[in-house]
Amino acid sequence: MSSFIAVDWGTTNRRAWRIEDGRPADVMRDATGILSVPPGGYADAATAIRARLGDGPLLMAGMVGSNRGWADAGYVPCPASLAALAARLLPVAEDAWIVPGVSIVEGQRGDVMRGEEVQFLGAVAGGLAPADALMCQPGTHCKWARVEGGALTRFSTAMTGELFALLRDHSLIGAAMRGPVADGAAFRDGIARSGEGDLTTALFGVRASSVLALRDDADAAAYVSGLLIGADCRVRVRAGDSVHLLADPALGALYTAAIEALGARAILVDSHAAFLAGIIRIWELQA
Amino acid sequence: MSSFIAVDWGTTNRRAWRIEDGRPADVMRDATGILSVPPGGYADAATAIRARLGDGPLLMAGMVGSNRGWADAGYVPCPASLAALAARLLPVAEDAWIVPGVSIVEGQRGDVMRGEEVQFLGAVAGGLAPADALMCQPGTHCKWARVEGGALTRFSTAMTGELFALLRDHSLIGAAMRGPVADGAAFRDGIARSGEGDLTTALFGVRASSVLALRDDADAAAYVSGLLIGADCRVRVRAGDSVHLLADPALGALYTAAIEALGARAILVDSHAAFLAGIIRIWELQA
Numbered sequence: 244m245s246s247f248i249a250v251d252w253g254t255t256n257r258r259a260w261r262i263e264d265g266r267p268a269d270v271m272r273d274a275t276g277i278l279s280v281p282p283g284g285y286a287d288a289a290t291a292i293r294a295r296l297g298d299g300p301l302l303m304a305g306m307v308g309s310n311r312g313w314a315d316a317g318y319v320p321c322p323a324s325l326a327a328l329a330a331r332l333l334p335v336a337e338d339a340w341i342v343p344g345v346s347i348v349e350g351q352r353g354d355v356m357r358g359e360e361v362q363f364l365g366a367v368a369g370g371l372a373p374a375d376a377l378m379c380q381p382g383t384h385c386k387w388a389r390v391e392g393g394a395l396t397r398f399s400t401a402m403t404g405e406l407f408a409l410l411r412d413h414s415l416i417g418a419a420m421r422g423p424v425a426d427g428a429a430f431r432d433g434i435a436r437s438g439e440g441d442l443t444t445a446l447f448g449v450r451a452s453s454v455l456a457l458r459d460d461a462d463a464a465a466y467v468s469g470l471l472i473g474a475d476c477r478v479r480v481r482a483g484d485s486v487h488l489l490a491d492p493a494l495g496a497l498y499t500a501a502i503e504a505l506g507a508r509a510i511l512v513d514s515h516a517a518f519l520a521g522i523i524r525i526w527e528l529q530a
Numbered sequence: 531m532s533s534f535i536a537v538d539w540g541t542t543n544r545r546a547w548r549i550e551d552g553r554p555a556d557v558m559r560d561a562t563g564i565l566s567v568p569p570g571g572y573a574d575a576a577t578a579i580r581a582r583l584g585d586g587p588l589l590m591a592g593m594v595g596s597n598r599g600w601a602d603a604g605y606v607p608c609p610a611s612l613a614a615l616a617a618r619l620l621p622v623a624e625d626a627w628i629v630p631g632v633s634i635v636e637g638q639r640g641d642v643m644r645g646e647e648v649q650f651l652g653a654v655a656g657g658l659a660p661a662d663a664l665m666c667q668p669g670t671h672c673k674w675a676r677v678e679g680g681a682l683t684r685f686s687t688a689m690t691g692e693l694f695a696l697l698r699d700h701s702l703i704g705a706a707m708r709g710p711v712a713d714g715a716a717f718r719d720g721i722a723r724s725g726e727g728d729l730t731t732a733l734f735g736v737r738a739s740s741v742l743a744l745r746d747d748a749d750a751a752a753y754v755s756g757l758l759i760g761a762d763c764r765v766r767v768r769a770g771d772s773v774h775l776l777a778d779p780a781l782g783a784l785y786t787a788a789i790e791a792l793g794a795r796a797i798l799v800d801s802h803a804a805f806l807a808g809i810i811r812i813w814e815l816q817a
Contacts, residue, residue: 318742346738346742348742348744351719351739351744351745352735352738352739352744353735353738353739353741353742353744354734354735354738355737355738355741355742384702384734399728399731400731400734400735400738401728401730401731401734402701402702402730402731402733402734403730405701405702406730406733409696409697409700409701410696412700413696413699413700414689414692414696415671415689415692432638439765440727440765441686441688441761441765442729442730442761443688443689443690443693443729443758443761443762444686444687444688444689444765446689446693447641447671447687447688447689448639448640448641448687450642451633451639451640451641451642451687452638452639452640454640454642455605455633455635455640455642457635457638457639457640458638471730474728474729474730475730478726478727478728478731
């Protein structure tokens with residue numbers, strides 16, 4: 244099998260591997276996300292990757308394929324398989340392609356992802372998750388995906404991380420949200436409170452609890468995190484479910500706590516390994 | 531009955547009336563909310579009111595009684611009547627008093643209001659609402675109150691208006707939220723969607739719908755407003771309920787639409803008339 248360079252090119256970071264014989268032989272990582280690439284600067288940015296990892300064809304995924312990236316690689320509709328993605332690669336230069344994203348439309352509603360699809364489907368291709376699984380990639384925009392028969396059949400996105408940051412940085416309760424966020428009594432209290440389905444009232448309660456000295460302000464950030472993550476999990480996770488989590492250790496621990504509080508099981512998946520398995524399979528399929 | 535000056539002194543505005551024989555004889559309004567009063571400046575600010583409306587005792591309510599105002603007038607716990615408020619007036623200068631706020635504590639949870647209590651209880655005192663009523667004062671922090679036997683027995687606060695402003699001014703979907711907010715198809719769609727109990731996903735859907743061209747961006751602000759107001763009303767209003775709304779015409783129309791969509795009835799109450807009825811009754815009770 245031919246060698247190539249796989250690039251996971253996001254908004255603020257990128258990570259690239261030289262793949263030889265279906266295995267990573269070298270890796271680079273830097274902060275040249277698409278926000279750091281000037282208009283018209285992608286050819287030079289690709290040259291920099293090759294200068295570091297050696298010549299070879301580039302197969303890229305992530306926000307590099309958005310309308311703010313190198314070129315808009317479009318979306319493959321659900322149900323989406325790795326083969327469907329491989330059949331729709333967008334060539335952007337000689338020996339350089341971008342993997343499309345995935346969309347879902349139900350009536351007037353829709354959702355989109357770009358980059359996570361390679362990880363979700365790659366987790367299955369790499370044997371890190373079964374062919375039928377509920378998966379979650381937490382973050383600024385938390386992605387929940389259902390994979391069936393190895394294809395991405397449904398997904399939804401919650402604005403969980405962004406909402407937390409908005410509240411901390413710009414809201415009335417932000418001043419109280421300076422404490423740490425970790426699994427503990429306050430976080431668990433937030434998860435429990437999320438079950439009442441009244442998020443905006445629970446959020447004002449942070450202010451009231453501060454005024455009335457009912458809760459230490461040091462606990463407010465963890466409580467709000469529990470509220471938001473609890474709400475996020477609660478609408479998708481049922482007791483007895485298994486959730487495959489593609490997360491860093493910090494968010495992984497928080498989502499695991501919330502998922503277990505709902506009587507379900509969380510299985511951590513290495514998201515870089517999942518990406519590699521997915522992008523290598525796409526390369527094989529299009530060859 | 532003696533004359534006095536009633537002041538509704540909020541965060542960004544104040545309104546004051548000279549009350550003679552239990553009726554308003556003169557009124558002033560300006561933008562000298564507590565954010566505009568320098569530390570130590572309240573005596574001068576009170577002098578300015580008397581210069582405009584004539585000498586007389588001052589009875590004040592609202593954020594002037596907060597820890598950022600003239601002095602912290604504390605809170606009367608639920609159940610709270612106008613008599614209980616009148617018994618706890620805080621003297622802050624010669625012939626000048628502040629009405630306390632109202633608090634509720636249930637276990638580790640609490641809520642507070644300051645200023646709205648005079649309006650809720652005043653609506654009953656003034657015959658604008660029955661002695662047993664569900665009331666709502668929408669705004670940045672939307673207050674919902676249950677009045678029973680003429681006393682404020684329970685209430686809760688939703689961060690509805692603040693969340694809307696955070697999303698519009700600071701979030702990923704803010705750029706799409708430049709259109710008007712009014713009752714219409716998009717607002718009704720938001721109310722309906724709020725019934726799914728998954729607010730953070732519905733919010734990300736605004737972005738996805740824009741990317742996929744499923745909804746005109748001009749409708750996004752009304753849709754988000756419907757989502758938030760719908761969620762706000764849905765947890766408190768049941769079919770057949772009557773809700774007494776203390777709101778300006780614009781917010782009153784939006785909340786009326788949401789309340790009616792839930793099969794309930796909205797009754798608009800003039801909030802200034804309610805405030806006057808309440809503060810006049812407090813004055814009589816403490817005399």
